[in-house]
Amino acid sequence: MSWLDIGSIDDIPVRGARVVKTALGCVAVFRTDENEVFATSDRCPHKGGPLSEGIVHGKKVTCPLHNWVFSLESGEAQGADEGQIATFSARVEGGRILLNAAEIEARTAA
Amino acid sequence: MTKKLVVIGAGMASGRAIEHLIEADKDAYDITLFNGEPRGNYNRIMLSPVLSGEKSYEEIVTHDDQWYADNGVTCRFGEYITKIDRDRKVVTGTNGEVAYDKLVIATGSAPFIIPIPGKDLPGVIAYRDLEDTNAMIAASARSGAKAVVIGGGLLGLEAAAGLKARGMDVTVLHLMGHLMERQLDEAAGYLLRRALEDKGIEIKCQASTSEILGTDKVEGVKLEDGTILEADLVVMAVGIRPETRVAADAGLDVNRGIPVSDQMVTSDHDVLAVGECVEHNGALFGLVAPLYDQAKVVAKTLLEETAEFAPKEVATKLKVTGCDLFSAGDFAEGEGREDIVFRDPARGVYKRLVLEGNVLVGAVMYGDTADGNWFFGLIKDKTDISEMRDTLIFGPAYQGGASVDPMAAVAALPLDAEICGCNGVCKGQIVDAINAGATDLAAVKATTKASASCGTCTGLVEQVLATTLGDDFVMPAAQSVCGCTDLTHEDVRRLIKSKELKSQAAVWQELGWTTPNGCHTCRPAINYYLLADWPLEYQDDPQSRFVNERRHANIQKDGTYSVVPRMWGGMTTPDELRAIADAADKYNVPTVHVTGGQRIDLLGVKGEDLPSMWADLNAAGMVSGHAYSKGLRTVKTCVGKDHCRFGTQDSTGLGIKLEKHLWGSWSPHKLKLAVSGCPRNCAEATCKDIGVVCVDSGYEISVAGAAGMEVKQTELLCKTDSEEEAIEIISAFTQLYRENGKYLDRVFKWVAKVGLDWCIEQVVDDVENRKALAERFEISQSVYRDDPWAKLAKPKEAEQFSPLANLTLEAAE
Ligand code: SRM
Ligand SMILES: Cc1cc2nc3c(=O)[nH]c(=O)nc-3n(C[C@H](O)[C@H](O)[C@H](O)COP(=O)(O)OP(=O)(O)OC[C@H]3O[C@@H](n4cnc5c(N)ncnc54)[C@H](O)[C@@H]3O)c2cc1C
Ligand code: SF4
Ligand code: FES
Numbered sequence: 001m002s003w004l005d006i007g008s009i010d011d012i013p014v015r016g017a018r019v020v021k022t023a024l025g026c027v028a029v030f031r032t033d034e035n036e037v038f039a040t041s042d043r044c045p046h047k048g049g050p051l052s053e054g055i056v057h058g059k060k061v062t063c064p065l066h067n068w069v070f071s072l073e074s075g076e077a078q079g080a081d082e083g084q085i086a087t088f089s090a091r092v093e094g095g096r097i098l099l100n101a102a103e104i105e106a107r108t109a110a
Numbered sequence: 111m112t113k114k115l116v117v118i119g120a121g122m123a124s125g126r127a128i129e130h131l132i133e134a135d136k137d138a139y140d141i142t143l144f145n146g147e148p149r150g151n152y153n154r155i156m157l158s159p160v161l162s163g164e165k166s167y168e169e170i171v172t173h174d175d176q177w178y179a180d181n182g183v184t185c186r187f188g189e190y191i192t193k194i195d196r197d198r199k200v201v202t203g204t205n206g207e208v209a210y211d212k213l214v215i216a217t218g219s220a221p222f223i224i225p226i227p228g229k230d231l232p233g234v235i236a237y238r239d240l241e242d243t244n245a246m247i248a249a250s251a252r253s254g255a256k257a258v259v260i261g262g263g264l265l266g267l268e269a270a271a272g273l274k275a276r277g278m279d280v281t282v283l284h285l286m287g288h289l290m291e292r293q294l295d296e297a298a299g300y301l302l303r304r305a306l307e308d309k310g311i312e313i314k315c316q317a318s319t320s321e322i323l324g325t326d327k328v329e330g331v332k333l334e335d336g337t338i339l340e341a342d343l344v345v346m347a348v349g350i351r352p353e354t355r356v357a358a359d360a361g362l363d364v365n366r367g368i369p370v371s372d373q374m375v376t377s378d379h380d381v382l383a384v385g386e387c388v389e390h391n392g393a394l395f396g397l398v399a400p401l402y403d404q405a406k407v408v409a410k411t412l413l414e415e416t417a418e419f420a421p422k423e424v425a426t427k428l429k430v431t432g433c434d435l436f437s438a439g440d441f442a443e444g445e446g447r448e449d450i451v452f453r454d455p456a457r458g459v460y461k462r463l464v465l466e467g468n469v470l471v472g473a474v475m476y477g478d479t480a481d482g483n484w485f486f487g488l489i490k491d492k493t494d495i496s497e498m499r500d501t502l503i504f505g506p507a508y509q510g511g512a513s514v515d516p517m518a519a520v521a522a523l524p525l526d527a528e529i530c531g532c533n534g535v536c537k538g539q540i541v542d543a544i545n546a547g548a549t550d551l552a553a554v555k556a557t558t559k560a561s562a563s564c565g566t567c568t569g570l571v572e573q574v575l576a577t578t579l580g581d582d583f584v585m586p587a588a589q590s591v592c593g594c595t596d597l598t599h600e601d602v603r604r605l606i607k608s609k610e611l612k613s614q615a616a617v618w619q620e621l622g623w624t625t626p627n628g629c630h631t632c633r634p635a636i637n638y639y640l641l642a643d644w645p646l647e648y649q650d651d652p653q654s655r656f657v658n659e660r661r662h663a664n665i666q667k668d669g670t671y672s673v674v675p676r677m678w679g680g681m682t683t684p685d686e687l688r689a690i691a692d693a694a695d696k697y698n699v700p701t702v703h704v705t706g707g708q709r710i711d712l713l714g715v716k717g718e719d720l721p722s723m724w725a726d727l728n729a730a731g732m733v734s735g736h737a738y739s740k741g742l743r744t745v746k747t748c749v750g751k752d753h754c755r756f757g758t759q760d761s762t763g764l765g766i767k768l769e770k771h772l773w774g775s776w777s778p779h780k781l782k783l784a785v786s787g788c789p790r791n792c793a794e795a796t797c798k799d800i801g802v803v804c805v806d807s808g809y810e811i812s813v814a815g816a817a818g819m820e821v822k823q824t825e826l827l828c829k830t831d832s833e834e835e836a837i838e839i840i841s842a843f844t845q846l847y848r849e850n851g852k853y854l855d856r857v858f859k860w861v862a863k864v865g866l867d868w869c870i871e872q873v874v875d876d877v878e879n880r881k882a883l884a885e886r887f888e889i890s891q892s893v894y895r896d897d898p899w900a901k902l903a904k905p906k907e908a909e910q911f912s913p914l915a916n917l918t919l920e921a922a923e
Contacts, residue, residue, distance in 0.1 A: 006915040014287075015627065015653035018914035029914060033627045034295065036447075050669045053657040055630040058449075062630035064657035064665055069630070073446060097914075104917060 003091070003098035009037065010095070017052035017061070022104055027088060028052035029097060030072055032059055037097055038072035039090040045083035112140045115412065116201050116210040118191045118356065120145035122154055122398055123385030124216035125173055126405035132181050134413055141183045142208050144201070146217075147239055148188030150178060155398060157243045158429045161272030167240060194360035196378055212380055212412055215357055215368060219350035219386040219396075224260070228322025234344045237269045242345075249343040250276035257281070258331045258341040260319055262289040264428060266347035267306065271430040273343075274311050281339055282306070283317040283331070285348075288615070293426045293437040297453075297460050297626075298476040300615035304458075305433045352387045352394060367394050372418040373411045374404055384408045390421060397424050425486045427479070436482035439472035439489040440464070447471070452503045454478075455620045462626075463503055468496040481505035520573040529570050535560040537574055544578045551575065569596065592631035594623050599635065599852040606639050612647045614640065614654070628654075635853035638740065638776060642848045645890035650776075658738035661911075662898045663720055671720060672713040673699075674737035675727050676773065679747040679765035679785075680708030689730030697723050707744035707782070709735055721908035724899035733773075733897035740854075741776040742783075745769035746794065750787035750804070759804035761787035764833055768802075771837060772844060774894040775887070778851035778860065781844065796824045799857040800840055809836045813843060814858040814866070822858055825866050828874045842873040842883035849886075 012018045012031040019042055020027045026042035028051050036059070042052050049065030059072045069078040070085055077083040089100040115131075117124050120143050128141060143150075156170040178185050186203055193202040200207045221236030223229050233249070235242050246269065249255055255278050259270045262284030274280045282289075288299030289306075303313050314333075322344055323330040331339045352367035363369050363377035367389030374382050384404045386395050395401060400421050410417035425438035452461040459477035463470055463485065469492050473485040484506045488495060495502055525538035535558050543557045551572060554560055560571050575583045590596045597605070602621065611617050617636050618627065628636060637654035652660045663671035675690065694702055694712055701713040715723060724734075736743060747765030751757030765785040772783070784795035785802040795801030797817035801824050803810045808831035812824035827843065830836050846869060851860040861869060873880045901907060 004917070006917075011909070011914055013653055013910070015651075018910070021913045021916040021918050023918045026913070047667070048669070050665075053661070053665065055633060055656070056653065057629045057633060058626050059447075060629075065667065067630060 002101040004101045004104065005096050006099055007097055008095055009035065009092050009097055012037075012097075015056045017054075017056065019050075019052045020099070026050075026052070027099070027104065028061075029090060029099075030056055030061060032056060032072070035092070037090045037092050039088040039099055040070070040072060040075055041086040043085070044068060044070075045077070045085060046081070051085065112137060113211040114209055115139035115141045115212050115214065116208055117141065117143045117214045117216060118201065119216035119218055119353075119385070119387075120147070120149075120151045120173075120185075120187065121216055121218045121385055122151065122172075123218070123401040123405055124214060125151035126402050127214065127216070127384055127408040128181075128183065130406055130409035131412055134409060136181065138413060139212070142210075143178070143183050143185050143187075144189055144191050144203055145185075145187045146190045147241075149240070150174070150185060150187060152240070154239070155429075157237075157240065158268040158272055160240075161243050161246055161269065162275040162431075163272075164431075191356055194356060194381075196360055196362075196381070199380070210380075212382065214408060214412075215376070215381065215383040215387060216385045217353040217356060217387045220353045221346065222349040222351050223346055224319065224348055226319060226321055228324060228328070229346075231322055231324045231328045232326070233324070233328035233342060234322055234346065237265050237345055237347050238350075246273060246343065246345065247276065249273075250278045252342070253277070255279070255342040256340050257343040257345065258283060258339055259345045259347060260331070261345075261347035261349070262286070262313065262315070263292065263347065263349070264290060264426065266345070267302075267433075268429055269345045269347055270311050271306070271309065271433075273345075274309055278343070280310075281312040281314065283319055283333070283339075284313065284315045285318055287315055289313065289315070290428070290437075293474075294435065294476075295462060295474050295626075296615045297451075297462070297619045298435060298437070298474050300613060300619055301458055301460055301476040302428075302433055302435060304616075306430075309432070350386065350396060352389065354387055357383070357387070365389050365392075370419075372407075372420070373416075374408045374419055375411060382408055382411060390419060393421060395421075397426065399424050423486070423490050425482065427482075434479050435474075435476045436479035437472075437474045438482070438486045439470070449626055450503045451624065451626060453619055453622045455622050460619055461503055465495070465499075468494045468499075470495055470502070520570065521577045529560055529574065540571060540574045541578050544575060549575070549579060549583065591635060592629055594625045594628050594632050595621060597621060602636070603639055603643075603850070603852075606643055612640065612644045614651065630656075634659075638778065638853055641776060642890070645893050659740070661717065661720065662734055662736075662738065662902060663715070664738045666713065668714075670714045670716055672711050672737070673715050673720070673723060673727075674705065674707075674709060674711045674735040675732040676735040676769070677709040678769050679745055679762050681747075681762065681766065682709075686730060686732060689727060689732065693723050693726050696726070705737070707735075707737070708746050709737075709744065711737065718912050721903045721911050725903040728897070728900050728903060734899045736773065739776065740779050742769070742772040742774070742781050744782055744784075745772070746782075746784040746798075748785075748787050748792040750785075754787055756790060757787035757804070758806050759787060759809065759833075761785045761793065761802075761804050764802065764804075764809075764836065765793075767833070767837060768840060771841065771891075774896055774898075775844065775848070775891060776894065777844065777848050778853050779856045781847075781857065783840075797821065798824065800824075800843065802836060802840075807831060809833070811836060811839055811843075813869070814861040816856060816858045818856075820858070825861075827866070827870060838884050839873055839880065841887045842880040843869065845883040845887035845890075846872055848890075849883075 006020055015033050017028050017030040027039050028042040030038045042050055044051055044063040046068050049063040051061055053064045054061040060069050062069050068081045075085040075087040088103045091098050151173040153170040153172050159165040189203040191201050191203050200209045221238050235245050250273055257273045257278045257280045259266045259282045262282050270280045270282045288296050289302050318334040320334045321332040323332055328344050330341050354364045354368050357368045358364040368376055368383045368387055370376055370383050370388045370390055376383050385401050404419050407417045407419040423439050428435050448465045450463040461475040464472035470488045527537045529537050539558050540560055543554055548554045548557045589598055591599055609620055611620055633654040637651050640648040641650050657665050663673055690710055697719045699712045703711045705711045745765045745768045747762045750761035782798050783800045784793040784798045786793040786795040787804050795803050797815040801812050810829050811827045813827045815824035816822040
C-alpha cells in the first residue's frame with residue numbers, strides 16, 4: 001500500500017479541517033480534539049455543503065449549511081437524517097498526515 | 111577464565127540487569143561498572159520526593175558500596191567513558207582503558223535544552239540527577255526566590271511542586287494548550303492545572319520561551335509574546351534525548367536511540383544496550399517499567415540463554431501529593447474508537463475509557479484513581495469487556511451481577527443518604543417535603559433547598575420525586591442547551607459566573623457534560639458565554655464557531671462567500687467606492703448589492719480569495735463589517751442636521767461614534783442600531799435592537815425592536831440630553847445583554863424575559879451600575895475592537911483558506 005504525505009498535522013487546527021484537492025473533487029481532512037485524523041468526501045449529500053467548514057465535535061462533523069451531522073469514522077449521517085459520505089484511510093506518522101494513495105486514486109479514476 | 115563484562119552507566123536499567131545476572135550466576139563475569147555520576151545506582155524516579163523534602167538521598171540509594179563489594183563489582187564512579195574501540199575490545203575512561211568480552215551500554219538519556227539565548231547562564235538547569243536536585247534545593251533556600259519551570263510534563267510538574275513545597279515562587283511555562291498533553295486529555299489536564307494552581311503554582315499554557323535573560327546569572331525569562339518573568343532559577347524540563355554519543359563515536363548503528371534486537375544486542379554482537387538509550391522497533395522509552403523487562407533479557411542474553419524483549423503498555427502516575435492522576439494505554443489516534451466518560455464535578459473526578467471494539471485500549475483518570483490498576487490490567491490483557499460494558503466505568507466493584515438501574519439505586523438509598531451536597535439535604539428531608547405537598551422540583555427546591563445551589567443533584571431530586579410519588583410524577587423535560595447536558599442556558603450562564611469557569615474544558619468537567627467536547631449546538635454558545643464573561647482570560651475559539659464567524663464572511667449556498675466592508679454609519683467616500691469596485695473587478699465578483707444595512711455586499715467570492723481581497727480592502731482603510739456575526743452589525747443613520755431641514759442633532763455623527771465604539775463586540779445574537787435625526791425616523795430606528803431618535807431636547811433611546819421574522823416597535827429606555835451619556839447608556843445596555851442574554855435570543859426576546867423595568871433599573875436609574883457595566887464593556891472591547899480581516903489576511907493565517915494539498919496536479923502528470 002502506498003501512502004501520500006499531504007502535510008503536517010499542525011497545518012490543520014485542532015477541531016478543524018482542511019481540504020485536499022483531487023482530480024474528481026475535494027477530500028476533507030479533519031483533526032479532532034484528540035489529534036486523530038479522518039479523511040472524508042468534502043461534499044454533503046444533502047445539498048453539497050462543504051463539510052470541511054463544519055463544526056467538529058467528538059468524531060463527528062456538522063454540515064455548515066443545514067446542520068446534518070456525520071460520523072467521521074463510518075461516514076454515516078447521524079440521527080434522523082439519511083445519507084452517507086465516502087471515507088478514506090488516513091493516518092499520522094511522525095506528525096505527517098498520510099492518505100492511502102490507492103483509495104484517492106481509485107476515487108480519482110472512478 | 112571468567113569473561114570480562116564492562117557496563118557503561120550505573121542507572122536504573124543497568125542496576126537491574128546486573129542484579130539479575132549476579133542472581134543467576136555470580137561467577138559468569140568479571141564486572142566493571144562505569145558511571146559518569148560520582149555515585150552508584152539510586153532510584154532516580156524518587157528524586158522528586160527528595161526535592162520536595164519527603165525523602166532523603168540516603169533513602170533512595172538502591173545499591174550501596176557494600177553491595178558492589180559483596181558482589182565483586184569493580185566500580186569506577188565519576189568516570190565517563192569517552193571511547194569504545196570495538197576492534198581491540200577496550201573502553202577508555204578518564205582514568206585509563208579496560209578490556210571487555212561483552213559490553214553493555216546503559217547511558218540513559220540527556221535532558222533536552224532548548225537552543226535559545228541565555229541557556230548557558232548559571233542558574234539554568236535541567237532535572238535529571240542528584241546534582242540538579244541539590245542545585246534546586248540550594249536555590250530555594252533564599253527567601254523570596256523565584257523559579258520558572260519550562261515544560262509542563264511529568265518532570266516539570268514534579269520539579270514545580272517540589273520547589274513550591276520548599277517555599278519558592280513558581281511559574282510553569284508550557285508550550286501546549288494543556289498540561290501533560292502526552293498522557294492526559296484536556297479535561298484531566300484542566301483538573302490537574304486547577305489542583306496545581308490551588309497549591310499556588312502559576313501555570314501559563316501556550317507559552318513559548320524566546321530568551322533567558324541575565325548577565326552573569328539568570329535573572330528572568332522572556333516569552334515570545336514579550337512577557338518578562340523574573341527568575342532566580344530556571345528549570346528546563348522539556349524532554350529527553352537518548353544519550354548515544356559514545357555509541358555513535360564507536361561506529362555502532364544509531365538512529366534516535368541505539369537500535370537493539372529483541373535480545374537487546376546492538377549492531378555489534380558483543381555489544382548490548384539497555385535503558386533509555388535504546389531504540390526497539392522504532393520505539394523509545396521514558397519510564398522504568400519496560401526498562402526492567404529489558405534488564406531481564408540483557409542478563410539472559412549475557413548468559414547465552416534465550417529471551418525476547420516485548421514492550422508492554424505503560425501507565426503514568428504523577429508523584430505530586432494531592433494530584434491523583436493516572437493514564438495508561440492509548441487514548442488518542444485511531445479509527446473505530448469509542449469513549450466512555452464519567453464526571454463527578456462535586457468531587458473533582460474525571461474518568462475516561464477508550465474502547466476499540468470490545469477491548470479497552472486507553473484510560474485517563476483524575477481525582478479517583480483507585481481502579482487505575484484494574485483498568486490497566488484489562489488494557490494489557492486485551493480482555494473482552496462486552497459483558498460489562500455498561501458498568502465498566504464504575505470499576506471492579508460494580509462487576510459481577512449487581513444491577514445499576516439508577517431508579518432502583520435511588521429507591522434503595524437509606525433516608526439519611528445525602529442528596530444535595532451543597533446544602534446538606536438528605537433523602538429523608540426530601541421525602542418528608544414531598545409527603546407534605548411539594549410535588550414538583552420547584553416546590554422541593556423552595557422547601558428544602560435541595561438542588562438550589564450548583565444544581566448537579568437535580569436529576570437525583572427528580573428521581574426521589576419519581577420513586578416517592580410513583581405514577582403521579584411526570585419527569586419534566588427541561589429545555590436543556592442540547593443533548594450534551596441537562597442544564598438550561600440560564601443554568602450554564604449562572605454556573606460559569608459563580609464557579610468561575612474560564613475554559614471549555616472547565617465547563618465540560620464541572621457541569622458534567624456527557625460528550626468529550628460538546629456539539630455544534632452547545633459549543634458556539636459556551637464559547638460565547640466564556641468570552642463574554644472572561645474577556646481577558648478566555649481566548650475565543652474559532653473552531654467553536656459557525657463557519658461564517660470562523661471565516662469572517664457569509665457562506666452562500668454554492669460554498670462561495672460574501673464580503674461586506676464596514677461603512678461607518680452608512681457613510682462612504684469616492685476612494686472607498688473605487689477600492690470596492692477594484693476589488694470586485696480583481697476577484698471576479700458576480701454580484702454587487704446595496705444592503706438593507708446601508709453598505710455594499712460583494713457576493714460570490716471564492717474562499718481562497720478572501721485573505722487577499724481583505725488585504726486590498728484593508729489597504730484602502732476598510733475593515734470587516736461583521737455582516738456575519740452574532741455581534742454588532744450596522745448602525746444606520748440618516749443625514750441629520752448637517753443637511754436635512756428637519757434635523758435636530760448630528761445623527762450621522764452619533765451613529766458613527768456608536769459604531770466605532772461598539773464594533774467587533776460579540777453578543778448573544780446580532781445587534782443592530784440606528785440613529786434618526788428627527789421623529790420622521792428615516793433611519794428606521796424604532797424597529798432596531800437599539801434605536802436613537804434625536805429630538806430638540808436631546809436623544810430618545812429605545813430598545814427591543816424587531817423587523818425580521820417578527821416585527822415589533824421599540825420601547826423607550828430613557829431620554830438624555832447629552833451625546834456622551836447616550837453612548838454610555840447604550841454601552842451599558844449592550845453589556846447587560848451580553849452578560850445575561852441567552853445565546854441566540856435577539857434583544858427583544860431577552861427583554862421580554864427579564865422585563866424592560868429591570869433594564870431601566872440597571873442602566874438608567876442605578877448610575878453606578880451603569881458605569882460599571884460600561885467599564886466592563888470597555889475591558890472586553892480592549893480585546894475585541896480589532897479587525898479580524900487584518901489578522902486573517904496575514905500569510906500564516908491566510909494558509910487556512912487554501913487547500914492543504916493539491917493532488918490534481920500530480921494526477922495530471
Ligand atoms: C445582505 C442582507 C440583505 C441585503 O442584501 O440587503 C442580509 C442578508 C442576510 N440576512 Fe438579513 N440581511 C440584511 C439585512 C437585514 C435586515 C435589515 C436591516 O438590518 O436593517 C433585517 C431585518 C431587521 C432585523 O434584523 O431585525 C434582516 C433580518 C434577517 C433575519 C431575521 C432576524 C430575526 O431575528 O428575525 C435573518 C435570520 C437570522 O438571523 O437568523 C437574516 C439572515 C440573513 C443571512 C445572513 C442569511 C444567512 O444566514 O445566510 C443573509 C446573508 C446573505 C449573504 O450571503 O450575504 N436576516 N436582515 C442585509 C445585510 C445588512 C448589512 O449590511 O449587514
Ligand atoms: C526526576 C525524575 C522523575 C522520574 N519519575 C519517573 C516515574 O515516576 N516513573 C517512571 O517510570 N520513570 C520516571 N523517571 C524516568 C526514569 O528515571 C528513567 O526512565 C530511568 O532512570 C532510565 O534508566 P537508565 O538506566 O536508562 O538511565 P539512567 O538512570 O539515567 O542512568 C544512566 C547513567 O549513565 C551515566 N552515563 C551516561 N553516559 C555515560 C558515559 N559516557 N560514561 C559513563 N556513564 C555515563 C549517567 O551519568 C547516568 O548515571 C523519572 C526521571 C526523573 C529524572
Ligand atoms: S430576506 Fe431572506 S433571502 Fe433575502 S437576504 Fe434576507 S435571508 Fe436572504
Ligand atoms: S448541504 Fe449539508 S446539511 Fe444541507
